[in-house]
Amino acid sequence: MAHLLSRIGAFSHRRRLAVVLVWLAVLVAGGAGALTLSGETSNSFSIPGQESTVAQEKITEEFGAGGATVRVAVAAPEGQTLTDPGTAAAVGDLVDTLGALPGVVAASNPLDPAAPAVNADQTIGYSTVAYGGLVEDVTDDQRAALLSAVEDAGIGDLTVEASGEALNAGAPHMGVGEVIGVVLAVIILALTYGSLVTAGMNLLTASVGVGVGVLGITIATGFLELSSTTSALAGMLGLAVGIDYALFIISRYRQELLRGADVPTAITTATGTAGSAVVTAGLTVVIALLGLSVVGIPFLTQMGVAAAATIVIAVLVALTLVPAAMSFLGARALPRKARAGAGDDLGRPTRGPGFLARWVATVTRYRVLTVVATVLALGVIAIPFTSMQTTLIPTPEPGSTQARAQELLAQGFGEGINGPLAVLVEGDGAAQAAAEVSEPISALSDVALVTPPVPDADGTAALLTVIPLSGPDTEATENLVGDLRAELAGLDGADAYVTGATAVSVDVAQALDEALPVYLALVVGLAFVLLVLVFRSLLVPLVGVLGFLFTVGASLGATVAVFQWGWLSDLVGLTSTGPLISLTPILVIGILFGLAMDYQVFLVSRMHEAHTSGEAPLEAIRAGFRRSAPVVVAAALIMFGVFAGFATSPDPTLKSIAFALAVGIVVDAFVVRMVLVPAALALMGERAWWLPRWLGWLPHLDVEGAALKGDDASDDEVGAPRRAEADTVGSAAR
Template sequence: MAVALSRLGAFAHRHRLPVIVVWLVLLVGGGAGAATLAGETSSSFSIPGQESTTALERIGEEFGARGEGATARVVVAAPDGETLTTPENAGAVSALVAELGGLPGVVSATNPLDPAAPSVNQQQDTAYSTVTYAAAPGEVTPEQQDALLAALDDARDTGFTVEASGEATQQAPHVGGPTEVIGVVVALVVLAVTYGSLAVAGMNLLTAIVGVGIGVLGVTIATGFIDLSSTTPTLAAMLGLAVGIDYALFIVTRYRQELRAGSDVGTAIATAVGTAGSAVVTAGLTVVIALAGLFVVGIPFLTQMGVAAALTVVIAVLVALTLVPAVLSYLGHRALPRRQRDAAKAATVGDGVPTGGRGFLAGWARTVTHQRVLSLLLTIAALGVISIPFFSMQTTLVQTPGEDSTQARAQELLAEGFGAGFNGPITILFDGDDAAGAAAAASTSITELDDVELVPPPVPNADGSAALLTVIPQSGPTDPGTEQLVADLRTQLADLAGVQASVTGQTAVSVDVARSLDEALPVYLALVVGLALVLLVLVFRSLLVPLVGVLGFLLTIGASLGATVAVFQWGWLADAVNLDTTGPLISLTPILVIGILFGLAMDYQIFLVSRMHEAHSSGANPMDAIRTGFRQAAPVVVAAALIMFSVFAGFVPAGEATIKSIAFALATGIVFDAFVVRMVLVPAALALLGDKAWWLPRWLSWLPALDVEGAALEKAAPAHGRHREPVGAPS
C-alpha cells in the first residue's frame, strides 16, 4: 500500500494543476447541484415495521389528514381572573382559529370551544387548538413556521398568553453558526502554532473545507431524492471537517520532516503520501467501518446518517492523498518556516529526520514509561470514576425545548392547565368490527392502570372500522413512568377478541426507538470492535497492541458518556455549555458517539503506535522504541486532538439538543482518549508488556502486512533514487 500511495503522491505532484482544478470543479458543481436539487430534511425519527410506526401509517389511511400531517398545538391562556368562555374572549379565540386555519400549508385548525369536541380545561382558562399541516412531520418549511409565529404575536395583542408547541414547530439544526466559526478559528491557531507558518495552516484548513464542502453539498443534493434526517448534514460537516483537518496535518507534517531530512520536493511528497498517507487510509478505514457499521442496527435514518458521514470521511481521505500533495507541490520549501528553508535545501539525504530528545513530550514519555504501573492504575481509576454516571443514563427521542422558547412555554401552560402527562399523550388504534365499542370497553380498564390521568371518549372513523383512544399519563413524556405505561398498555391490550389494538403516538415511537437502539448497541459494538481489531492486527502484526487500544477505547466511551450524563441529565456545569434544560439524552447519542469516537480513537492509536512499531522494527529495544515513537508522533497527535476538540466543541453552545449532546460527548471523548488513554495508558501498558507487546502467534504469520510505516519505500528507495528537483520546479 505504501508504494502505491507514494506513486499517487508523485502523480499529484507532477499533475498539480489538473488535480486542483478537478477538486474545485467538484466543489462548484456540488454547490450548483445543492442550489437546484436540494429538498427538505426531516426531523422525525421512526423505525419501519414497529408497532408504533405501523399504527401511525394505518391512522393516516383510516383517518385521512388527521394522521398524516404534522401538527402544532397553539395554547391560549386567558388573562388572570378571566375565562375563555366569556362572549368577548370566545370571539377572540374564534378569530384566532380562523387565522390559524388560513396560514400557509395548514389543512385545519380546531376550535377549542367547539361543544362537540372541546379542548379547554376544567377551569376554562386554558385551551388549545390543534393546527394540522399538509406536510408530514419534519417537513414543515421555515416560512410556514414563521407565519405561525407571526399569528401568535398578533393574538398576544388581545391580552391572551399564546404559545405553540408540537412537531410542526421544530426547526432543523443549522450548520455554520458563530460558535462553529470560533471552533474553526481555534483550529487555525493550533495549526499555525504547529507549523510555525500561517500560510501552511491556511492551506491545511482550506483543503479540509473543500473536502467537507463537497461532502455536505453531496448530502444536500441527496435530500432532493431521498428522505434524510435534518441531523445528517450537520453530523457529516462536524466529522468531515475534523478528520479533514487532521488527515492533511499528518501528510503535511511528514512532508516537512522529509524536506528537513534532505529530500527534494517531489520525493518528499511521494514519501509523505506513502508513509503518513498509509496511516491516513488505515485510520479513515476504521472511521468508515464504525460509521457504515450502523446499518446493523436496522434503523434507516441511523444508517443514512452513518453512510453520509462515512462518505464525507472518504472524501476527506481522498483530499489528503491528492489535493494536499498538489498544493504542497506549489508551496515547495515554503511549507517550512523561513529560518529552516536554507538548512533543508543544504541537507543531505540520509542525515535522518530530526526528532529531538528533549522537551516536554520527551520528558512525558520518560516519566510515563518509568512509572508505568502507577500511570496505568491512575488512568484506569480516573476514567472509571468519571464513567460512574454512565450507569444511570436514560435516553429518549422526545426533545426538551429550550427554556426561553415558545415550545417550552406552551408545554408549561399545558402542564399547568391539563397536567404534566398532557404533553406526552399515548394513542391507541383499534382496528376491527365494532372498533368504537371495543375502545370504549377498554377505556374502563385502562383508567385503572398506574400513571393514567385521563382517558377521553374514543373517536371512530367514518365507517366505524377503526377508532382512536387517547390516554393521558400522569407523568411527563420523558418520565420513566410513561415508558412503563406504554409497556403496561401493550400487555393489557394483547388479547382482545376480534379487534387489533396498537399503541402509538410520538411518545410510543420514542419508547420503541430507544428500546431498539439499546438492544442493538451491544451487537454494533461487537461488530465495529471486531472488525477494527482485525484491521489493527494487520497493521501492527500484534495481538496485544490492538487489544490495549480497544480496552482503552472502552474506558474512553465510559468516561465520555459518563460526563455527558452528568452535564445533560444531572445538570452539572450546565451553564458552561449553554444548556437550557436537563433530561434524558437523545436516543441517538450513545450509538453515534461510540461509532464516531471508535474511529477517531483508532486514528490516534495508529498514528502514535505506528511510529513506535517503526522504531522497534528498526532494531530499537521496546523501551527506546516507545519513547522514540512517542517523541516523533505525540506532537502531531496533540495538535490533531486539539483541532478535533475545537471543531466538536464549536457545535456545543449552538442550542440544538440533538447535536449539542453528541458534540459534547465527542469533544470530551477526544480529550479523554488522546490525552489520557493514548498519551498515558497506551505507552505505560506497552512499557509493561515489553517485547510481548509485539508478539504474534505463528499460526497467524500468514496474515498480510499493511506496511503503514512505509518499510517497502525504504527497500525501493535505491531503485527509484532520491534526487534533487530539476531547475525551475516549485521551491
C-alpha cells in the first residue's frame, strides 16, 4: 500500500494543476446538483415493522389521518371564559384564519359542540391544524405563515401559542458556535505550523472534502428521505477528520523537507508513509459508521452511510488534493527560519526535553500510580452513564411558542395532553370491542382520560385516544405504553395496536438500547483485531480497547450529567434538561471508535517502530511518544474545537452528540492515549509486544510505510531531525 500511495503522491505532484481543477469541478458540480436536485429532509424517526409504525400507517389508510399537525393553544383573558360571546367570536376568527393558511386542509374549532377541545373551566382550549402532507412536506414559508398568524392573534385579549411536529425546523444552519470552532482550528493550525499560509491550505483542502460530501448528501435528499441531522453530522465529522488527515500528511512532508529532501521526494514520501496511516485511520472510521447498519434501523443506516461517504472523500482529498497543494506551496510550508536551515539539522544542537518529553517520563516513571488514578477518575466520570434515559421527543426551548403552548395545555388539561397515545382496534365489531376495553384502560395507573371510540367508515376499525397523567418524556408514560399493550394482548376477536409519538419514541429507544451492547461488542472486537494486525501483539490491543471503553463511559457519563442532570449546563447554553436523544449513545460510540483508533495507531505505532529498531521497551515508549504526541495534541485540539462549536447548535440531536464527542476527544487523546496507554505499556514492559507463536501467520499492516524506508537512512541517523520536527510541530503544545 505504501508504494501505491507514494505513486499517487508523485502523480498529484506532477499533475498538480489538473488535480486541483478536478476537485474544484467536482465541488462546483455538487453545488449545481444541490441547487437543482435537492429535496426536503425529515425530522421524524421510526422503524418499519414496529407496532407503533404499523399502527400509524393503518390509521392513515383507514381514517385518512397521519399528516403533519400543529396544536394551537388558546387561553381566555383573566376572569373570562372561551364561551363568552366576545371571546368565542375571537376564537372563531382565529380558526378561520388558521384554516385559510397555505398548506392547511383543516383547523378544528375548540368550541365545536360535536368535538369540544376545552378544559372543564372553559378557560383553555386548542385547535388542531392539519396539513395535507407529512412533516417533511411542510415548507419554511408555511411554517412562518402559521407562526405569524399565531403571533398576530396573541396581540389582542386572547393568549395564543402553537406547538406540534409541523413546527420542527428543517436542517440546522451553521451558527456562531460552529464558526468559532472553525476559527479555533485555524489558530491551532497556525501555531502548529508556524505559518498562516500552511494553516490556510490545510483548512481549505479539508473544506473542499466536506463541501463535496455535504453537497452529495443534499443531492441525495431529492431521491431519498433523509434526516435533517444527517448532513450536519456528516459535515461535523468530515471537517474534523479532514483537517486531521491533512495535518498528518503535511507534518510528515515538513519533516522530510527538514531532512533535506527536495519537494517532489518529500511529497512522495509523505503520501506513502503518513498516507498509509491516514488510510488505516479512515478505514476504521468508515467501518464503524457502516457497522451502524447492523442495528437494522433504516434512518441510522442512512446516517452511517452518509457520514462514511464523507470520510472516504476526506481520505481521497488527503491523498490527492493535499499533495497537489503542497506541490504549489513548496518549501513555504516551513516557517521562514526553518526554511533557511532545512537539511542541516544534524549539525544543530538539540534542545532540552520539552513539556511532552517530561510528561511521558513522569507518566512512565510512576506507572502504577498513574494507571490506578486514571482508571478511578474515568470510572467516577462514567457513573452517570448507569442512569441514562433516552427519548426521541425533544424538549422545546424555554420561552419559545412551543414551550408556552405546552405549558398552557398542561395547565388546562394536565401534562399528558402533550403526549397522547392512540389505540387502534381492528376487526369485526371493532367499535364495540374498543368501547369494552375503554374501562380497563381507564383503570390503568397514569391514565387521565380515554376518549370515546371513533369508528372508521366501514366499521372495521375504531380509534381511542388515551391521555396519560404524566408528560411524554417521563418514565411513567413509557411504562404506560407497555401496560396498554399487555392489557390489549388478550382482546378477543380483534387486533389492537398502541401508537402515537410517545409510543414511537419508546419503540425506537428500546430497539436502540437492545442494539447498543451488540454494536459495542462489534466495534470493540473489530478494534482488537485491527490493532493485533497493526502491532502484532495481544496486550497492546487489549490496553487500546479497554481504553476505548473508558472513553465511551466517561463521554456518555459526562453527557448524562450535563443534559439529563443539568450539571454545568450553562457551558453549552442548555436551557432545559431531560433524557438524551435516543440516537446519541450509538452514534457517539461509532464515531469515537474511529477517532480513538486514529490516536492509538498514530501514537503506539511510533513506539512499536522504536522497539523493533532495538530500543528497550521503556525508551521505545518515550521515544515514540516524543515523536508523535505533538501532532496528536494538535489534531485532538482541532477535533475538540470543531465538536465544541457544534455543541452550541440549537438542534437537540446534534447538540448532545457534539458535546459527547468533544468530551470523548479530550478524554481519549489526553487521558487514555497520553496517560493510561504509556503507563500501562511501561508496566507490562517487554510482555506488551508478545504475540503467541501460533498467531505468527497473521498479516502485518504497514501503517508507517516501512516499505519505503529501504533507501532511507536508519532511524538513528534521522533521529535528530525527527526530534527537531517534533519540536517545530509541537511548539503550540509546549
